[in-house]
Amino acid sequence: MAGRRPGPCRCALFGRSGVPLSDVVELRPVTAQNLDACLALRVHPDQEGFVAPNVRSLAEAYVHPEAQTRVIHHGSELVGFVLFHPVEVGRPDQGHCIVRFMVDHRFQGQGIGRRALRAALDWVSREHHTDVVQLSFRPENVRARSFYRAAGFEDTGEVSEGEIVMRWTVP
Template identity: 40%
Template sequence: MSDTLSLAALTPDNIDAALALRVRPDQEGLVAPVAKSLAEAYVHGETAWPRLILDGGRPVGFVMAFFDVTFHPERPEDRPRSGLWRLLIDAERQGGGYGRFAVEQVCAEIRRRGGTRATVTYEPGPAGPAGFYARLGFRPTGELSGGQAVAELDL
């Protein structure tokens, strides 16, 4: 991992590189491909924040955050949530700290927008990323969202 890690918005110049990112075959059921993420970002508009993870300008992964820091007084049980929607590190680049960097950047953006908590959903089970998120300080809430486990981190 180099000192030049950054996140970049998706553009016509980097869309093909983003679409070429792939996880290992045994991880394909754990995270949606970039194409699905970009389709979801398109339909969710302002809520979605898709970014390429770059190392020295070279794409190594994809992260998508969601932002909802609006409190709904009519639904106090429906706490506002912002967090990590999707994280995909290319199969050839896993284990290099890119996922940690991306999560830290998402958390920084949540704080910048006034949020105090980051949420993540992930596939539960022994092959899932629960351990990765726990090492970053996320605590399981015991909730499920769309069949995925929910964890939170106070910022």
């Protein structure tokens, strides 16, 4: 993507009134300094069956060197985690997947997840020069379908390992 600058991904969106939403949502690398906070993040108990714990995601990233992890910051608070992976190993031109995306239960319902997803899409499209991002979720996770549709993801009609696949294309 020509004209995009390197560096941390920051996404400050505006509310319906045109007033900036408070604080910046930013993706940062997982480091030794933020690892414990990352591992302490939890979704609501009713969401636990839909999102693997962050320790599992970090282990998967460790054994798959093409995977990338980021923590999500809202202002100075570490509030979430995201795991990216190429759609096809060795073929980054085929797009990337958001394999895991989670916002801690304490920060849900505040618009942070929406801004974090926007930051994640901006980051992966800029860092990997991709116009396509995919993700998948279990069919019974109706909140996820609604959330991702609102962010511009479209149903592909595909099901992978029992999960519905959606695709976002750079507008």
